[in-house]
Amino acid sequence: MAVRLPRPHRFDVYIAIGGLLGGLLLAGIGLATRPAKDPITLFDGPWPILVPLVVMAGCELLRRTAPRAALLIGTPAICADVVTQGSLATILMFTDIVYAAVLYGPLASARRIQWITGLLTVAGTLVPFAVWRVPQALLIGVVVGVVAYGPAATGWIVRNHRDAAEAARLRAEQTALLAELDRSQAVTAERSRVARELHDMVANHLSAIAIHSTAALSLDDPKTSKEALSVIRENSVEGLAEMRRLIGILRDRGNDHAPAATPxxxxxxALVDGARSNGLDITLDTEHGTVPAPVELAAYRIVQESLTNALKHACPGKVTVALAQRDGVLRVRVASPYGHRDGPRAPGSGAGLVGMRERAALLGGTFEAGPDGALWTVHATLPLTEGDSA
Incomplete structure (x- = not known):
C-alpha cells in the first residue's frame, strides 16, 4: 500500500523555488563562498555545488509537513556543500530548515536540536583553537553558531511566543465559554424562579375558579350558582391583581420605585381567610420570631401552594397550618384530609410539589409530602442561617 506524502505548504514551495533559482544564479555568475584553491575544497567548479543545492531545495518542501525528515536529509547536504566551493543559497536554506525543525517539529525534537547545535557551536569554537592555536580558529565556532545554533534559538523563541499566544487564546475561549455557561445558568435559574412565583401566585385563584365554576354548572340551584359566581369573580380579580404585580416586577427590575411583591x-x-372563603376549614397556628426574607418568602409560598392543593384535592374536613421556629430552623406543616372526594376536582400537573421542593432545596432545607394515615401532610424545614446567605 503506497504511502501518500503530505502536500507541501504553498509558502514552502515559494521558498524552495526562490532558493533554487538564487543558487543557480550565483553558480551561473561564478559566485561561491570559498575559492577553488581552498584546502577543504575537494570538488572544484560550479557543477558540484548544484547537488547539495537541489537536495536542500527539496528539503524546503518538507520544512512544515515533515521538519525532522527535512533536517535529517539537509544535514548531509550541508556537509557535502562544505567540500565544494559552497553556495550561499544552500547555507541560507539550511538555516531555514533548522529554524523550521525547531518551530514546527515535536517539542522533544526541538529541545534536542537546541542542545545539539549548542554543543556543536562550543565544540567548533574550542577544538579548532586547541588544535591550531590561532585566533582565526575561533571563527569556525562563530560560523557554526550563525548557521546552526542561531536559527535553532530563534525558532525556539518564536515557538514559545506562539505557544503562549495559543494558550492565551484557549484561556480566552474557555473564559468566554464559562461566562456564557454562567449566563445560561442564570437565565435558567431566573426563569425557574419566575415560573415558581407565577404558579404559586395564580394557581390558588385559578383552582378556586375551576372548582366553583364546575359546581355552578353541575348544580341547578340559583343561590348556589350565585355564590359560586361571586367566588369566581373575587378570585378572578385577585388573580388579575397578582398577575399585574408580577408583570410590574419584571418590567421595573432594577427600578427603585418598583412595586414590592414579596409576601x-x-x-x-389574609391568605388563610381567602382560602376559607373558598370553602376550606382551616386552623392557623404560628410561632416564630424574625425570619430572613428568603425563608419568609419560601414558607409563605409553601403554605399557599399547600392550601391550593387542599382546595383541589382534599376531602371535607379540617386543614391545619402550623409554623414553628426552633433551634435555628423554621418548620412548616400543612395537613389536610386525604381520601376519596365526591365533589368537583381541579386538574393538577405536579408542578406545585416540584416548586415547593425546589424552594426548600435552595435554602438548604428539606421537604416531604405524602399521605400520613387519613391526612395528606406537607412538611418543610427551612434553616434560618441558610436563609440569610441566600
Whole structure:
C-alpha cells in the first residue's frame, strides 16, 4: 500500500523555488563562498555545488509537513556543500530548515536540536583553537553558531511566543465559554424562579375558579350558582391583581420605585381567610420570631401552594397550618384530609410539589409530602442561617 506524502505548504514551495533559482544564479555568475584553491575544497567548479543545492531545495518542501525528515536529509547536504566551493543559497536554506525543525517539529525534537547545535557551536569554537592555536580558529565556532545554533534559538523563541499566544487564546475561549455557561445558568435559574412565583401566585385563584365554576354548572340551584359566581369573580380579580404585580416586577427590575411583591408571614392570616372563603376549614397556628426574607418568602409560598392543593384535592374536613421556629430552623406543616372526594376536582400537573421542593432545596432545607394515615401532610424545614446567605 503506497504511502501518500503530505502536500507541501504553498509558502514552502515559494521558498524552495526562490532558493533554487538564487543558487543557480550565483553558480551561473561564478559566485561561491570559498575559492577553488581552498584546502577543504575537494570538488572544484560550479557543477558540484548544484547537488547539495537541489537536495536542500527539496528539503524546503518538507520544512512544515515533515521538519525532522527535512533536517535529517539537509544535514548531509550541508556537509557535502562544505567540500565544494559552497553556495550561499544552500547555507541560507539550511538555516531555514533548522529554524523550521525547531518551530514546527515535536517539542522533544526541538529541545534536542537546541542542545545539539549548542554543543556543536562550543565544540567548533574550542577544538579548532586547541588544535591550531590561532585566533582565526575561533571563527569556525562563530560560523557554526550563525548557521546552526542561531536559527535553532530563534525558532525556539518564536515557538514559545506562539505557544503562549495559543494558550492565551484557549484561556480566552474557555473564559468566554464559562461566562456564557454562567449566563445560561442564570437565565435558567431566573426563569425557574419566575415560573415558581407565577404558579404559586395564580394557581390558588385559578383552582378556586375551576372548582366553583364546575359546581355552578353541575348544580341547578340559583343561590348556589350565585355564590359560586361571586367566588369566581373575587378570585378572578385577585388573580388579575397578582398577575399585574408580577408583570410590574419584571418590567421595573432594577427600578427603585418598583412595586414590592414579596409576601411576608404577616400575610398568612389574609391568605388563610381567602382560602376559607373558598370553602376550606382551616386552623392557623404560628410561632416564630424574625425570619430572613428568603425563608419568609419560601414558607409563605409553601403554605399557599399547600392550601391550593387542599382546595383541589382534599376531602371535607379540617386543614391545619402550623409554623414553628426552633433551634435555628423554621418548620412548616400543612395537613389536610386525604381520601376519596365526591365533589368537583381541579386538574393538577405536579408542578406545585416540584416548586415547593425546589424552594426548600435552595435554602438548604428539606421537604416531604405524602399521605400520613387519613391526612395528606406537607412538611418543610427551612434553616434560618441558610436563609440569610441566600
Amino acid at each position: 411576608t408571614l404577616d400575610g398568612l392570616a
